[in-house]
Amino acid sequence: MKQHKILGALYGAAYGDSLGAVSEFCTRKEIVDAFPNGLTDYAQSISRITAGITPGQVTDDFGSSCYVMESILKYKGVFNRDIAIEALLKWSTDEEVFGKYAGMNTKEAMVRLRDGIVINEMDKQRHFAGKNTNGGAMKVNPVALLAQGNHDQTIVYTLDLCWPTHYNSAAASGACAIACAINEAQNPSATVNTIIDKAIQGAKRSRQQLDSEGYYAFGPYVENRIQQAVILSENCKNNDDIIRVLDEEIGTGIQVQGSVAAVFAIIAATKGSFADAIYCAVNAGGDTDTMASMIGAILGGYHGMEVIPKTAIEKINSINSNLNLKNIVYSYTELVGKEE
Numbered sequence: 001m002k003q004h005k006i007l008g009a010l011y012g013a014a015y016g017d018s019l020g021a022v023s024e025f026c027t028r029k030e031i032v033d034a035f036p037n038g039l040t041d042y043a044q045s046i047s048r049i050t051a052g053i054t055p056g057q058v059t060d061d062f063g064s065s066c067y068v069m070e071s072i073l074k075y076k077g078v079f080n081r082d083i084a085i086e087a088l089l090k091w092s093t094d095e096e097v098f099g100k101y102a103g104m105n106t107k108e109a110m111v112r113l114r115d116g117i118v119i120n121e122m123d124k125q126r127h128f129a130g131k132n133t134n135g136g137a138m139k140v141n142p143v144a145l146l147a148q149g150n151h152d153q154t155i156v157y158t159l160d161l162c163w164p165t166h167y168n169s170a171a172a173s174g175a176c177a178i179a180c181a182i183n184e185a186q187n188p189s190a191t192v193n194t195i196i197d198k199a200i201q202g203a204k205r206s207r208q209q210l211d212s213e214g215y216y217a218f219g220p221y222v223e224n225r226i227q228q229a230v231i232l233s234e235n236c237k238n239n240d241d242i243i244r245v246l247d248e249e250i251g252t253g254i255q256v257q258g259s260v261a262a263v264f265a266i267i268a269a270t271k272g273s274f275a276d277a278i279y280c281a282v283n284a285g286g287d288t289d290t291m292a293s294m295i296g297a298i299l300g301g302y303h304g305m306e307v308i309p310k311t312a313i314e315k316i317n318s319i320n321s322n323l324n325l326k327n328i329v330y331s332y333t334e335l336v337g338k339e340e
Contacts, residue, residue, distance in 0.1 A: 001145070001148060001149065001186050001336065001337035002186075002188075002304070002337065003333050003334075003337055004304040004305045004306065005185075005186050005301050005302075005304050005305075005337075006145055006186070006301070006332075006333045006336060006337045007304075007305040007329065007330075007333055008300035008301050008302075008303060008304040008305040008306075008307065008308065009141060009144075009145060009182055009185070009186070009296075009297045009298075009300050009301030010065075010141065010145075010297075010300075010329045010332070010333065011296075011300060011305060011308050011313050011316065011329065012274070012295075012296030012297055012298075012299060012300015012301065012305075012307075012308055013061070013062050013065065013141050013293045013294070013296045013297035013300065014058050014062040014293075014296070014316050014320075014325070014329075015278070015292075015296050015300070015308050015309075015312050015313070015316065016061075016278055016281065016282075016289070016291075016292030016293040016294070016295055016296030016297075017058045017059055017061040017062040017289045017290075017292065017293035017296070018042070018055075018056050018057055018058050018059075018062070018289075018312075018315075018316060018319075019039070019041075019042065019278065019282050019289075019292060019312075020281060020282045020288035020289030020290070020291065020292035020293065021045060021047065021050045021053055021057065021058075021059050021288075021289045022039055022042065022043050022044070022045050022046065022047065022050070022055070022282065022288075023039055023045075023046060023047060023282055023283070023285070023288045024045075024047040024049050024050050024059070024287070024288050024289045025047060025048070025049055025285075025286065025287065025288075026046055026047055026285055026288070027285050028243060028247055028283075028284065028285040030046060030285075031046070031283055031285060034046045035283070038239075038279060038283050039279070039282050039283050040279050042055035042056055042312070042315065043055060049101070050100075050101070050289075054319050055315070055319075056312070056315035056316055056318070056319040056320070057319050057320060058097065058316070058320055058323070058325070059097060059100075059101040059289055060097050060098060060101035060102045060103070060106075060135075060138070061138040061139065061289055061290050061293040062293060062325075063091070063094065063096075063097025063098070063101070063323060064088070064091050064097070064098070064102075064138070064139040065139045065141050065142050066097075066323045066324070066325055066328050067087045067088070067090055067091035067094075068084070068087045068088075068091075068139060068142045068143070068161065069142045069328050069329075069331075069332040070087070070090075070324075070328055071083050071084075071086055071087035071090070072087075072142060072143075072146060072332070072335070073328070073331055073332060073335060076335075077146065077335055077336075079143060079146060079157055079160060079161075080160055081160045081163045081164070083160075084160050084161050084163060084164055085113060085118075085163075085164045088110070088113070088164050088165065089110065089113055089114070092107075092110040092113075096322065097323070102135075103133060103135050103254065105130075105131055105133050105135055105165065105166070106135045106165050106166075109164060109165040109166075110165075113164055118163065118164060118167075119167065123168075124214070124215065127168075127216050127217055127218050128168035128169075128170065128171075128215070128216075128217040128218070129217075129218055131166070131168055131170070131171060131217060132168070132170035132171055132174075132217050132218070132219050132255050132256055132257065133166065133171055133254045133255060133256065134171070134174055134175075134254055134255070134256050134259050134260060134287065134290055135165060135166055135171070135254075136158075136161065136162040136165060136166030136171050136172060136174070136175035137171075137174045137175040137177070137178045137179075137256060137259075137260055137290075137294060138290045138293060138294065139161065140158050140161060140175050140176075140178050140179040140182065141179075141182055141297040142332065143157035143158055143160075143161050143179065144157070144158070144178075144179040144180070144182035144183045144297075145182065145183075145186070145301075145332075145336045145337070146336055147179075147183055148336060148337070149183060149186060149187060150183075151180055151183060151184070151198060151201075151202065154176070154179050154180055154183045154202065155176050155179070155180070155202055155205060155206055155209075157179070158172070158175050158176045158179040158202075158206070159172055159176070159206060159209070159210075161175070162175050167210070167215055168210060168215045168216070168217040169206075169207045169210035169211045169215055169216050169217045170207075170217035170218075170219050170222065170255075170256055170257070171217065171256055172206050172207075172210055172215075173203045173204075173206050173207040173210070173221070173222040173223070173256065174203065174222045174256025174257075174259075174260040175206075175256075176202040176203055176205070176206035177199040177200070177202050177203035177222055177223070177226060177256075177260055177264075178199070178260060178263065178294050178297070178298070179202060180198040180199050180201065180202030180203075181195045181196070181198060181199040181202075181263075181264075181298045182297050182298050182301055183198070184198040184199075185298050185299070185301040185302040186301050190302060191272075192267060192268065192271060192272040195267070195272075195298060195302065196226070196230060196264050196267065196268060199226060199264060200223045200226055200227060201223075203221070203222040203223040203226065203260075204221070204223040207221060207222065207223070219255070219257055220257050222256055222257060222260055222261070225250075225257045225258075225260070225261040226260070226261050226264045228250075228261070229250045229261035229262060229264055229265035229268075230264055230265060230268045232245050232249055232250060232265060233245060233265040233266070233268045233269035234268070234269075236269045239276070239279070239280045239283065241269075242265065242266060242269045242270075242280055242284075243280065243283065243284045243285075245265065246262050246265065246266075246284050246286075247284070247285065250262050250265055251286070252284050252285055252286025252287055252288070252291060253286050253287055254287050254290070258286075259286070259287050259290060259291050259294075260294070262281075262284070262286075262291055263281075263291055263294050263295055263298070266280050266281055266284075266291070266295060267295065267298065267299065272299060272302060272303075273299075274296075274299040274300060274302075274303050274307040274308070275307070277295045277299055278292050278295060278296060278299075281295050296308075
């Protein structure tokens with residue numbers, strides 16, 4: 001894999017996360033009131049969740065990915081369920097990117113993991129009601145890149161990553177959709193259509209596997225939601241059209257059937273334009289940082305690092321030195337890909 005595409009996926013995710021943090025879980029109206037010309041650059045957060053965050057700082061989305069990459073580097077490219085647990089438990093000690101920003105399902109899972117329990121049997125008996133969230137999907141970027149173009153391995157790694165916190169047929173299906181899209185975007189011959197197709201295939205295969213293992217979760221199939229979202233996006237002529245469809249018909253919340261489907265609606269409607277897709281996501285309302293981070297990972301990898309503003313990369317590297325972000329990103333890029 002080309003290093004500029006790997007760096008594009010990693011910095012694209014960090015950029016989407018940090019820009020989306022400005023508007024995280026604000027309504028469309030709140031965003032328009034604060035940014036009449038649209039949110040297109042770093043600004044003071046208007047979000048209650050990220051109030052006071054330094055512009056350019058990443059949240060739990062890319063922060064968790066840093067811990068996953070750090071563990072994979074420690075084990076020289078090996079990844080499995082035990083390494084996933086180790087990485088996430090270490091992440092859970094970070095008072096900033098975990099303590100302030102991690103979701104409730106993830107925090108609840110960390111309590112179980114510290115007690116040596118992975119799957120809550122009561123959740124399983126209730127078919128994971130309320131657990132169909134995107135906390136697995138938000139951090140799949142490192143394992144998707146580790147698979148180096150192998151879609152079967154992408155699914156294996158992604159399910160291992162979901163095992164500690166999001167191992168049910170809905171949440172894991174959403175995670176595999178994003179991971180398979182990231183993986184495909186690294187392919188030099190990839191197109192927007194092949195990226196979406198691989199996402200649909202990954203969502204379906206993982207859902208079927210977890211259903212067969214007894215980890216069924218209620219809710220519409222993620223692969224169907226992606227297909228429906230892409231169809232709905234076809235008649236959108238501008239960002240206002242896309243955002244209206246996201247708000248009224250697809251959803252932008254933490255549930256994978258909304259936010260993951262929204263990612264592919266945005267990618268399809270913007271025809272894979274990195275800037276247009278990122279700006280659409282951060283202005284849409286809802287889980288803006290997670291949607292923009294997932295889009296950044298896919299389209300940053302699709303186009304390469306060159307599409308990300310250099311000033312943003314400089315700010316990300318500087319502001320997130322507490323995570324050792326720059327060193328981890330470049331070390332990880334060396335691990336998973338060499339220039340051809």
